[in-house]
Amino acid sequence: MDRYEYDSHHLWIQRRRRRQKRQRLLLAAGCFLLAGACTAGAFLFQKNQDPARPVRSSQPPIVIEAPSPNNPGTENPVPKDSGSVIIVDSPVGRLLSEADTIAAGYDYDRAIDLLKNSEYASEPSIAEAISAYESTRSSLVKAKIGEITHVFFHSLVMDNSKAFDGEDDSDGYNQVMTTAGEFEKILQAMYEKGYVLVRMHDLAYETTDENGNTVMKPGTILLPEGKIPFVMSQDDVCYYPYMSGDGFATRMIVGEDGKPTCEMKIDEETTLVGSYDLVPLLEDFIQQHPDFSYKGARAVIAFTGYEGILGYRTADKYAGSETYEQDRKEAARVAQCLKDNGWELASHSWGHLMMGEIDMDRFRTDTDNWENQVDSLIGPVDIILYPFGNDINDWHPYTFENERFSYLYQAGFRYFCNVDSNPHWIQIGDNYLRQGRRNLDGYRMWKDITAESEGRERKLADLFRAEDIFDPDRPTPVPEM
Ligand SMILES: [Zn+2]
Numbered sequence: 001m002d003r004y005e006y007d008s009h010h011l012w013i014q015r016r017r018r019r020q021k022r023q024r025l026l027l028a029a030g031c032f033l034l035a036g037a038c039t040a041g042a043f044l045f046q047k048n049q050d051p052a053r054p055v056r057s058s059q060p061p062i063v064i065e066a067p068s069p070n071n072p073g074t075e076n077p078v079p080k081d082s083g084s085v086i087i088v089d090s091p092v093g094r095l096l097s098e099a100d101t102i103a104a105g106y107d108y109d110r111a112i113d114l115l116k117n118s119e120y121a122s123e124p125s126i127a128e129a130i131s132a133y134e135s136t137r138s139s140l141v142k143a144k145i146g147e148i149t150h151v152f153f154h155s156l157v158m159d160n161s162k163a164f165d166g167e168d169d170s171d172g173y174n175q176v177m178t179t180a181g182e183f184e185k186i187l188q189a190m191y192e193k194g195y196v197l198v199r200m201h202d203l204a205y206e207t208t209d210e211n212g213n214t215v216m217k218p219g220t221i222l223l224p225e226g227k228i229p230f231v232m233s234q235d236d237v238c239y240y241p242y243m244s245g246d247g248f249a250t251r252m253i254v255g256e257d258g259k260p261t262c263e264m265k266i267d268e269e270t271t272l273v274g275s276y277d278l279v280p281l282l283e284d285f286i287q288q289h290p291d292f293s294y295k296g297a298r299a300v301i302a303f304t305g306y307e308g309i310l311g312y313r314t315a316d317k318y319a320g321s322e323t324y325e326q327d328r329k330e331a332a333r334v335a336q337c338l339k340d341n342g343w344e345l346a347s348h349s350w351g352h353l354m355m356g357e358i359d360m361d362r363f364r365t366d367t368d369n370w371e372n373q374v375d376s377l378i379g380p381v382d383i384i385l386y387p388f389g390n391d392i393n394d395w396h397p398y399t400f401e402n403e404r405f406s407y408l409y410q411a412g413f414r415y416f417c418n419v420d421s422n423p424h425w426i427q428i429g430d431n432y433l434r435q436g437r438r439n440l441d442g443y444r445m446w447k448d449i450t451a452e453s454e455g456r457e458r459k460l461a462d463l464f465r466a467e468d469i470f471d472p473d474r475p476t477p478v479p480e481m
Contacts, residue, residue, distance in 0.1 A: 092125060095114070095115065096115075096126070099112075099115050105296055106140075108133045108136060108137040111133050112133050112134065112137075115129055136224070137222075139224065140222035140223060140224060141222070141223060141225050142220060143221040143222070143229045145219065145221070146426050147423075147424050147426075148230060148231060149423050150231040150417065150437045150438065151230065151439075151440050152232065152235060153233075153278055154178070154234065155237065155248045156178055156180045156249075156276075156277050156278050157179040158247055158277070159248075160179055161247070161473070163177065163248070164473060164475055169246060170475070171479045173442075174443075175441065175443040175481060176439070176441050176442070179473070179474075180276075182471050184281065184285075185468065187281075189464035190230070190463060193228065196229055196230070196291070196292060197229075197286075197294060197297045198229040198294045198297050199231070199294075199344055200231055200233075200383055200415050201344065202219045202221050202294065202297065203426070203433055204216050204217060204218050204219050204415075204433040205217060214431060215430055215431060216428055216429065216431050216433055217428075223294065231299075231435070233301070233302060233417070234278050234300070234301055235302050235385060235387075236302070236304060237252070237279075237302065237303055237310060238303055238304055238307055238309055239310070249262035249263065249276035250262075250263050250264055250271070251310055251311020252277070252279060252310045252311060253273070253330075253334060258337070259280070259341055260337050261279075262276035262277045263276070263311070278299065279298075279299075283341070297342060298342040298344070299343060299344070300343075300346050300385070301338060301345055302383075302385045303345070303346075303347070303348055303374060304348050304349060304352045305351075305369060305373045306352065308327065308331065309374060309378070310334050310335065312334075314327050314328045314331050314377060316369075316373055331377055331378075332377045335377060335379075336378075339379075345378050345379075346383035346384060346385050347370050347374070347383070348385050349366055350366045353366055354388055355384075355386050355387065355390055355392055356390045356391050356393070357390060363407065364407060367407055367411050371411060381412070381413075383415040383417070384415070384416055385417045385437065386416070386417065389418045389420070389437070390418070391418040391434075392404040392405060392416075397427060397429045398416075398434070409431070413432075415434075415435070416433070416434045417437050418434070418435075418437070420437065420438070421438055421459045422438075440460070440463070444459065444460065445469060445470045445478075446466075446474075448465075
């Protein structure tokens with residue numbers, strides 16, 4: 001394909017013929033339409049897609065008319081859901097809309113500051129908005145940090161027919177992966193229950209106590225009554241070579257709008273750009289539902305280093321290859337883009353190892369490899385998500401007597417995650433935070449679906465009903481681990 005093809009369902013973005021045509025398309029279609037089309041395009045390859053599955057619609061934006069020059073727009077009501085509103089040419093309207101988007105993400109302080117410090121602070125509509133935000137702020141409830149759940153995913157299956165094709169990898173994908181359709185349903189279900197995404201760094205923060213010691217303290221998360229904070233992470237965002245051709249994105253890139261997005265290689269000639277994995281799909285969802293993200297929070301994105309990160313072959317073993325230098329440059333740029341957009345980055349160890357089991361020499365080498373090959377690209381990180389959930393200690397608090405903890409601590413890690421299927425497990429030690437994470441994959445959902453018939457307890461009931469989410473394209477039963 002060497003041209004653009006655009007219809008009501010599919011937006012094909014060609015890599016070769018580009019800039020001018022693309023800009024024309026952007027102008028013509030508008031960002032909102034584009035966002036909807038990209039998402040629809042994302043599901044182009046789900047051949048057995050559930051026909052009832054709602055494709056995210058490209059709702060036309062609400063346009064508020066420009067006020068007359070004599071009226072700065074103070075009488076225009078600004079709808080609360082400003083995520084889908086374009087205000088045309090009204091300074092006050094635009095200001096209110098901006099404040100409203102910030103307030104939708106629960107940052108009432110910043111919304112109030114923005115209005116108070118503006119040149120329109122004395123306008124009645126601005127004063128009204130300030131007092132409304134102040135009133136909401138005073139009704140916020142402090143979240144119980146110890147009850148915050150953490151869910152995680154791997155790379156999302158974008159093409160079910162390729163992932164579940166009966167080849168060797170199929171069973172593994174069926175167990176540990178989540179399909180894009182399932183992910184979108186999970187977001188919607190959790191959103192409807194009142195879940196709000198927070199950062200790991202919102203749960204606890206490092207500070208200096210009165211004796212000058214560096215300590216970890218629980219954070220303060222303030223949300224309206226009924227809202228439930230949760231953390232999300234994604235493991236192995238490396239797009240490993242073995243996944244190629246199996247229906248996954250191929251790498252992450254910086255989109256034209258400055259936000260992270262994905263490439264998906266379909267065949268030798270065709271590479272599509274769009275929402276082909278968790279990062280852009282979650283960006284799309286928050287764009288539509290700004291109240292799903294607390295103060296701009298995004299998920300934690302974790303990498304190993306033995307192949308490289310984000311689909312770029314940045315590991316030392318590729319040094320000297322034709323693409324190595326360029327890949328390192330691009331990977332660093334995408335990592336920075338993720339950080340700039342609120343994503344937290346994390347280690348998943350360098351070699352995807354059992355960090356609690358391997359011998360200490362290997363443990364040290366692996367941690368050093370992480371620092372040399374990945375930190376050097378993405379900057380220091382302080383979160384580690386243990387591969388296989390294999391923790392370096394049992395439930396007892398970490399101490400410096402544990403040489404693995406000491407080694408990770410000196411390497412800069414402060415937030416440590418194992419895997420635990422209970423709704424929440426958090427331990428805030430003197431100088432670290434530890435949290436259990438829950439896999440929302442085919443295996444876990446199948447366990448919930450078969451729970452009653454096998455006399456087990458459902459583990460996901462606080463989040464959603466697995467039957468409502470489970471992709472009908474999955475072969476069943478999902479194999480035992
Ligand atoms: Zn992993």
